[in-house]
Amino acid sequence: MTAPRLEIDLGKIYHNAQALVERLAKRGIAVTAVTKATLGSWQIVDVLLKAGVHGLGDSRIENIESMREARVAASVTLIRSPMLSQASRVVQFADTSFNTEMDVIKKLSFLAEKSGRTHGVVLMVELGDLREGIMPGDLESVVRRVLRLPSIAFKGIASNLACRCGIAPDARNMAKLSWLADCIDATFGRTVEIVSGGNSANLAWALSGANTGRINDLRLGEAILLGREPLHRQAIEGLHTDAITLIAEVIESKSKPSQPWGEIAQTAFGASLPVVDRGIIAQSILAIGHQDTDPQGIGAPAGIKILGASSDHLIVDSGVDILPIGAELKFQVNYSALLRSMTSPFVAKDLKLITHRDLLPEKK
Numbered sequence: 016m017t018a019p020r021l022e023i024d025l026g027k028i029y030h031n032a033q034a035l036v037e038r039l040a041k042r043g044i045a046v047t048a049v050t051k052a053t054l055g056s057w058q059i060v061d062v063l064l065k066a067g068v069h070g071l072g073d074s075r076i077e078n079i080e081s082m083r084e085a086r087v088a089a090s091v092t093l094i095r096s097p098m099l100s101q102a103s104r105v106v107q108f109a110d111t112s113f114n115t116e117m118d119v120i121k122k123l124s125f126l127a128e129k130s131g132r133t134h135g136v137v138l139m140v141e142l143g144d145l146r147e148g149i150m151p152g153d154l155e156s157v158v159r160r161v162l163r164l165p166s167i168a169f170k171g172i173a174s175n176l177a178c179r180c181g182i183a184p185d186a187r188n189m190a191k192l193s194w195l196a197d198c199i200d201a202t203f204g205r206t207v208e209i210v211s212g213g214n215s216a217n218l219a220w221a222l223s224g225a226n227t228g229r230i231n232d233l234r235l236g237e238a239i240l241l242g243r244e245p246l247h248r249q250a251i252e253g254l255h256t257d258a259i260t261l262i263a264e265v266i267e268s269k270s271k272p273s274q275p276w277g278e279i280a281q282t283a284f285g286a287s288l289p290v291v292d293r294g295i296i297a298q299s300i301l302a303i304g305h306q307d308t309d310p311q312g313i314g315a316p317a318g319i320k321i322l323g324a325s326s327d328h329l330i331v332d333s334g335v336d337i338l339p340i341g342a343e344l345k346f347q348v349n350y351s352a353l354l355r356s357m358t359s360p361f362v363a364k365d366l367k368l369i370t371h372r373d374l375l376p377e378k379k
């Protein structure tokens with residue numbers, strides 16, 4: 016089979032999604048599955064919907080368009096503020112979008128009205144991570160203006176934490192979001208339907224037994240696909256952390272000195288040079304590099320140590336084993352490596368289809 020490739024086990028993704036849907040339902044929280052890391056792949060979407068996710072979210076209109084082309088009929092939310100230049104595509108293909116700018120919302124309203132549609136708007140609120148969001152003190156006046164616009168349905172509010180500054184979702188900032196929902200309802204009548212607390216980084220908070228207040232939605236990508244929570248990158252109990260793995264092929268294996276020789280200048284990717292001289296080592300090269308994945312975000316199998324990477328080469332120390340030419344190694348991927356590998360045209364995507372067994376309820 017061709018390499019490099021991502022092996023994607025749909026049964027394991029189904030299991031992860033279903034487990035999270037079930038655990039969060041007990042807390043009154045629905046799951047919006049985030050599909051950007053898998054480019055909106057319809058096969059994965061199909062499995063996520065079977066597992067009971069409430070809706071789909073993606074940050075790229077291109078992915079949403081490809082889902083629609085594949086006849087995905089579920090509700091899809093664009094979870095990044097629309098570009099003005101893409102507003103008409105957003106109105107056409109997404110049911111709802113996350114927004115922070117009146118200029119954009121006005122344009123969505125104009126285009127929705129023109130095409131006889133209604134477009135849903137969720138307003139993002141800044142809670143301290145300093146990425147997107149309306150400052151809480153300005154929220155009421157933005158809601159007032161949104162409610163006046165034709166062909167726009169104000170759906171609710173949302174926040175995003177942990178992505179830029181690593182601010183953790185906690186009882187305090189989540190209570191603030193709930194409180195803001197209560198305030199809007201008190202001021203405008205019952206209007207806030209969706210209160211989306213955040214992403215996979217919210218799971219520790221959501222499952223801790225804390226009061227979840229008005230939060231009734233989380234947007235999950237990494238937790239479903241990789242079985243980990245992003246705050247400490249711990250495996251989530253009972254979830255598969257190997258639903259997606261990356262396979263690469265050996266193209267050179269030689270005994271080489273562990274130290275380079277000659278005059279030293281800069282490396283292609285600014286990496287540092289080996290510091291300790293370990294004498295002669297078993298060095299192998301795999302045909303994968305920065306153009307295929309994030310070499311810093313992959314985990315080698317036991318006994319293999321990653322030494323460095325350039326655009327097209329990954330250099331490893333294979334320890335006591337000499338790796339045969341043509342051998343394949345299987346790597347774990349983190350979110351960054353997954354994103355880049357999914358996006359790379361040089362990496363094949365090998366889907367292991369879901370079986371009847373995967374769909375049976377688990378023995379408790």
Ligand SMILES: *Cc1c(COP(=O)(O)O)cnc(C)c1O
Pocket residue numbers: 049051074094095175213214215216234235236237238245
């Ligand atoms: C990517 C993204 C998510 C999903 O994040 P994960 O950490 O993969 O769960 C949720 N919300 C927004 C706004 C995003 O951009």
